[in-house]
Amino acid sequence: MEYITIVKSQKSVQAALFAIEGEILNVIVKDPTFFILGEEVECRFGDSRENGSIVKKDDYNLYLYIPFHKDQKIPFKRTSIRCPIHEQGVIKLIETNMVKILRVEILDISSKGIAFYSDTKLAINQLYIISFPISSEPIQCKVIIKNEIAEEKTHKYRYGCLFEGLNKHAIYHIRRYILNAQLITI
Incomplete structure (x- = not known):
């Protein structure tokens, strides 16, 4: 399983990358109570940093919206969801x-x-x-x-x-x- 780092209020949290579907990243975190629906976070993928927001929470799963842009360097394959x-x-x-x-x-x-x-x-x-x-x-x-x-x-x-x-x-x-x-x- 791949891992990403989510940064909120200068605190880093490790998250397991469950799925990427278009502009939505589904990640699993140990403590979902630390995150608030709608808040902005920074996602780190190795050397790449992308800003996103939490659009849904479901148990330990967070759904992060990270919009596409031309200079994006996310090292994971994004699918074009149908x-x-x-x-x-x-x-x-x-x-x-x-x-x-x-x-x-x-x-x-x-x-x-x-x-x-x-x-x-x-x-x-x-x-x-x-x-x-x-x-x-x-x-x-x-x-x-x-x-x-x-x-x-x-x-x-x-x-x-x-x-x-x-x-x-x-x-x-x-x-x-x-x-x-x-x-x-x-």
Whole structure:
């Protein structure tokens, strides 16, 4: 098991790293009463230091929110957590001087991509524009389809896509949705 150091009020506490899911670190501490929900702490991973906050406590488990940033040097692998979303979306298919609108069923979302069902066969490695509601905000972004699974029972196609060039608005609302979903389910 990997260990990190949590620093609060200049006191260092060793914590066992249980899991990393996106921006949430689940750690186990010996004395959870020392920590208060919502307080800011410093997390040390070898030479790296990251500021975070305690967003949930459950017995000896602390859930720390450590936001992503480009210069981060966390030595542990972070996974891009998938969250179910189950919303209806729309894909714009641009074909020679014509725009075709396809209805899709959004299945899950991560900070890197999205999965959906479509009744129509789409091209792999093709760029599409997709619109879907997330929380109360409609998001429109570009995706590249990376994989396809044809489901014989339903006669639908399941697609896995990567986001391409998300704007700040979309990134904010996707990260917010994922974080809220994690806090509700963990």
